[in-house]
Amino acid sequence: MDGLFESLAGWAGIEVWVGQAFLVILAALLLEFAYRRFVRRIRKLAKKSEHLWDDALVYAGLRPVSLLIWSEGLIFAARIASPHSDVVLLDVALLNIVQQLMLVICATWFFFRLVTGAEQAFVAERRKKDEDVDITTVEAVGRIFRIAVMLTGTLTALAVLNIPISGFLAAGGVGGIAIGLAARDLLANFFGGFMVFMDRPFSVGDWVRSPDRDIEGVVEKIGWRMSTIRKFDKRPMYVPNATFASITVENPSRMTHRRIFEHIGVRYDDFSVIKPIVDDIRQYIVNHDDLDSSQTTMVHFDQYGPHSLDIMIYCFTKTVVWTEYHEVREDVLIGIGEIIEKHGAEIAFPTQTVKLETPEQ
Numbered sequence: 001m002d003g004l005f006e007s008l009a010g011w012a013g014i015e016v017w018v019g020q021a022f023l024v025i026l027a028a029l030l031l032e033f034a035y036r037r038f039v040r041r042i043r044k045l046a047k048k049s050e051h052l053w054d055d056a057l058v059y060a061g062l063r064p065v066s067l068l069i070w071s072e073g074l075i076f077a078a079r080i081a082s083p084h085s086d087v088v089l090l091d092v093a094l095l096n097i098v099q100q101l102m103l104v105i106c107a108t109w110f111f112f113r114l115v116t117g118a119e120q121a122f123v124a125e126r127r128k129k130d131e132d133v134d135i136t137t138v139e140a141v142g143r144i145f146r147i148a149v150m151l152t153g154t155l156t157a158l159a160v161l162n163i164p165i166s167g168f169l170a171a172g173g174v175g176g177i178a179i180g181l182a183a184r185d186l187l188a189n190f191f192g193g194f195m196v197f198m199d200r201p202f203s204v205g206d207w208v209r210s211p212d213r214d215i216e217g218v219v220e221k222i223g224w225r226m227s228t229i230r231k232f233d234k235r236p237m238y239v240p241n242a243t244f245a246s247i248t249v250e251n252p253s254r255m256t257h258r259r260i261f262e263h264i265g266v267r268y269d270d271f272s273v274i275k276p277i278v279d280d281i282r283q284y285i286v287n288h289d290d291l292d293s294s295q296t297t298m299v300h301f302d303q304y305g306p307h308s309l310d311i312m313i314y315c316f317t318k319t320v321v322w323t324e325y326h327e328v329r330e331d332v333l334i335g336i337g338e339i340i341e342k343h344g345a346e347i348a349f350p351t352q353t354v355k356l357e358t359p360e361q
Contacts, residue, residue, distance in 0.1 A: 021077040028073025032066055056117030064110040071102040100160045108153030115145045135204040139222070140197035189225045192241030196222060201244070206253040213247055215239060257292055257316035258325040264336055265308025270345035274301055274309050280339045285315050288335075290328040292318045308348030 043058050078095055119142035123135065202208045202219055208229065209216035217231040227244075229237045266274060282299035285291060295316040302312035313336065317328045340347060 018081075021080045024077040024080065025073055028069055028076075031073075032069045035065060035069060056114060056121040059117040060110050060114035064106045064113065067109070068102070068106040071106070072099070075099045075102070097160060101157060104153055104156050104160060108149060108156075111149045112146055115142055115149060118142075139204075143224070188242035188245075189240045192243070192245050193222065193224045193227075196227070196241060196244055201249050202251050202253075206251055209250050209252065210247050211250065213243070215247075255320050257295055257318065258320055260291075260313065260315050260317065260329055260332060262313045262333070263302060264311045264313065264340070265305055265348040266311065266340060267346050267348045268307075268309060270343070271309060273343040273345050274311075277340055277343050277345060278311055280343075281311065281313065281336055284335055284339060285313065285332070288332065290318055290331070292316050305348075307350050 039058060039062055043055075075095055075098060119138055123138055196202075204219050204222060206219050207217070208219055215229065215237065217229040217237060219227060220230050220236070221228040222241075224241070226238050226240050229239055231237055266277065270277075278299060278301050285297060285299055286293050291297070292315075296314065297316075298312065298314040300312050302310045304310075313332075315332075317325050319325055319328065337347065
């Protein structure tokens with residue numbers, strides 16, 4: 001076979017090693033092509049399966065394995081050319097280092113994509129089963145694993161290059177002080193984001209507001225440096241994470257009930273029926289299907305107002321949905337008005353009484 005190859009190479013007028021290197025690259029090309037076709041078949045089978053984790057594995061291996069095939073083919077071809085060339089880049093020792101680095105890069109890239117694919121698969125599988133999933137926690141865990149993969153890959157690459165890690169850490173410590181002084185806000189936002197992930201005062205999709213700042217809307221994204229909040233007028237607000245460490249944040253999305261707190265005024269002329277009105281309203285509130293009577297419920301004649309006898313209504317709805325709450329509140333207010341009307345009374349409105357005195361003759 002070698003004699004035949006040398007004869008063909010001689011007939012073509014090229015060096016034997018050039019033909020061998022060409023064949024290696026061609027073999028890498030064909031192997032990568034066959035691998036892609038194989039992955040397409042595997043991907044179709046993975047989509048038909050009930051589980052989504054095999055999709056994550058296919059997603060993780062697609063590009064890193066292709067890069068590995070190409071890099072190994074080129075390095076093997078360079079090894080063939082090394083004895084016949086004086087180029088420094090084709091030195092055997094250097095090629096060994098490059099080969100190890102490519103293995104580290106491909107492995108790091110594979111596990112990085114595996115974590116991303118597993119994160120997406122976990123969320124998709126939970127949603128497929130109609131189960132609640134905390135996107136914020138999943139993203140936080142995924143980021144921690146990706147950072148661990150990157151650090152492991154970086155330290156392994158330094159070991160391949162024979163760079164002492166202790167010296168690197170020492171230099172990093174000195175540089176870290178300078179960077180920390182120059183990027184205090186960036187670091188504050190980073191640790192602010194970390195505390196948001198740890199304490200979880202809110203998650204993606206929650207409605208949040210702050211009484212200290214003009215911040216109110218739905219959380220769309222929680223990043224390491226800033227969080228995106230979509231205001232109710234649909235404008236995005238980008239809030240640095242360090243802000244959440246110094247302000248009070250309310251999370252209405254986690255409320256258990258919504259409160260109805262009203263004062264209804266009845267005319268002073270209807271004082272004789274104020275007690276039966278209050279008793280009927282109290283009975284109506286306690287028996288209302290959409291109100292939770294297990295929570296604090298109060299209906300009392302509250303005070304003598306400037307122009308009305310004020311009745312306080314204090315209760316909680318079972319629903320926390322904003323639109324449903326207003327429907328319940330509307331029904332309650334109309335019901336109270338009907339009770340007042342049933343007793344022949346009227347709801348008061350601001351009035352003034354002018355007393356005219358007849359002058360003495």
